[in-house]
Amino acid sequence: MTQAVRHNAVLGRTAFAVLALCSTLAAGPAGAQQTPNAASPTVDVQALGSVKVTGQRTRPIDPSAIVAAKNKVLSAQFASSCGFMGGYSAADDDVTLAYLRSFGSLDAELSDLAPDDSTGAAPAPTANAAVPDMPTTPSVACAATDRRFAAGRNWIARKDKSLQQAFDAYEAGNYVEARARFEEGWKKLGYEEAAMMLGRLHLLGLGTPASTPKAIDWLNEVINARYHPVNDRLRYDPKKPDQINTRIEATLLLARVHLGGQGTQRNPEAALRLWRKALDFGFEPANTLIGQAYVSGVGTAPDGPKAVEALTAAAAAGHVPAMLLLGQLYHHQVPKQPSGVPLDLEKAGAYYGAASRAGNLEATYAYGRMLDLGEGTPRAPEKAFVFYKEAAVKGHADAQNALATFFYSGEVVPQNHATARQLFQAAARSRQPDAMFNLAVMLAQGQGGDKDLAAAYAWCSLAKGLGNEQAATALPAIAAKLSPDEKARAEAMLKPAPKKS
Structure with missing residues (x-):
């Protein structure tokens, strides 16, 4: 593994690299199981609105x-x-x-x-x-x-x-x-x-x-x-x-x-x-709305310091969404980051942690990801695993996808492709595009369960439709391996269900 790929693997826990998949498909049925590489992250930042x-x-x-x-x-x-x-x-x-x-x-x-x-x-x-x-x-x-x-x-x-x-x-x-x-x-x-x-x-x-x-x-x-x-x-x-x-x-x-x-x-x-x-x-939660208005420029010009002031007051009063938004602001993880808010990973982690302790799943995932990447703290994948698991078991799709990569690669926990596949599938059903592609990889290679090229093609198509670049690259390789029957079944999977009269 090159240094660049290793770096991406640390950052990602999102989607596997396409090269291994394409080469495996070109060579025919999968042989030995391969350890996935990860692509750069797709951060699912909660929209302020x-x-x-x-x-x-x-x-x-x-x-x-x-x-x-x-x-x-x-x-x-x-x-x-x-x-x-x-x-x-x-x-x-x-x-x-x-x-x-x-x-x-x-x-x-x-x-x-x-x-x-x-x-x-x-x-x-x-x-x-x-x-x-x-x-x-x-x-x-x-x-x-x-x-x-x-x-x-x-x-x-x-x-x-x-x-x-x-x-x-x-x-x-x-x-x-x-x-x-x-x-x-x-x-x-x-x-x-x-x-x-x-x-x-x-x-x-x-x-x-x-x-x-x-x-x-x-x-x-x-x-x-x-x-x-x-x-x-x-x-x-x-x-x-x-x-x-x-x-x-x-x-x-x-x-x-x-x-x-x-x-x-x-x-x-x-x-x-x-x-x-x-x-x-x-x-008191009205301060969260006021802060949000200053972030997004709703009814006023965007103003980072005023947003922080209002959100800090709401967070001090105990409003959990304000804690999450402050974490995202200091982490520079908002869609349109307002000026005047410095990158402060220590504060971001503190607010994510506070919101996580209050039960916010988005903050739990975000805090786990900071630990996974070593942002503002030494990298601690074993601690990240705990936070990912907490959010994953409660249905957070990004956390399910991240947790699955641990079981796929055998990092922190023993390698278990069956568990990884189940977690990818749960996240894919929640429309997590990286999990869709990761599940397609496992289905195409028969990892963690039966090989199913038709289902792999369907999930890869859905991931591509949601903007996953790896899926767009891998889809032709999967399509080339489909038999006529498999192609027909894949197309049937992709057809929307008829509306009930």
Whole structure:
């Protein structure tokens, strides 16, 4: 093996070199098993735009959420209550999170615009400081008339069933009735939850003709409602990164509308302003979106230092996607690397490691790859193997492909072509192009299982279609060895399955 090929073998764990395959095919059936060489890596960097932040709500509707909504309306911080009610309970903020479920139809419609995080638990927050207690007495003096109004309002709230009826109708798919009851609740008591749902109904055209302008008006009712900077601010919990309150939900949804231009002119600048507002409301993952905007130039000019500043704050609060993005920025592994962020492999490894410990598979693979290549640290393939395995067993295709090369070559673990072939096949089924080509090599040579030139040709064709250069070179050599029957079977494999009527 030449020095250049050896260097590529260290870098790669991606695709085997083509020369050995071509020479083997030209000579006829494979003889002794050959150790693969690897080509330069194909880095599958997670696109920044795929980082999502959405609210998670529970189903069915918790009755306590309706009580919380009423208590919020009547809390002593509002002048209209005039101290009629007792003090505001901070616990009310949390129980309102259960008032409705996630709405799949809207998420499917805007999934490519909304910021989803499914990274699981994260380290404890370090950036949230304790806040002082605030007085619960209203700032506006109350006359006898005001107190009579507050008493009447209290009586209405305690007897009112419009919000519960509205959610019941929505769950039953009776959107016309739901809209009427939400409107009733809003007119009676100004429930923010009712305005939020009316915004969704108008946006999706449920129970009413779709109208983005009306949806925007309703969402702004929530966003611009009275706001107590302490009691109404979300207590962000990095162990539950998807939790949001009604105000933040409306803010994120309106940002999605402006970002995608659904029924209105696209306005990334407005989306960025709304993400900043969501941050003011206590939603720490909004800093990830702001940092992402500075990386990608969404609503602002690209700015590396500002991206790092926002992402660092989000990471300090425990948001795992921010840790991953910081690792990629310092590693210079983003599609369009913004200027002003120096290459810092030590920081990249630290952020990858933190995100990996929090359960992020992309970070686990990236950290293993740094150990495999010796980036910022002495090369440690035995440690890289551990990280690859952790991500591979959870379905990460790049990690499965990387792990397979260890079993193919016998590095770190005993050589086992059957296991290598199984891992390549798992990654290939997830559309990993290097694994497709690697599997084609093993099928063509009968390594780790039966020889199958037809399947080798099919997988090699798919790898070529996804841009694998080695596959493009090897494909003619495989085609030359196909019998007419094998060629027909290969073509049948490549035909798309007929659509079910």
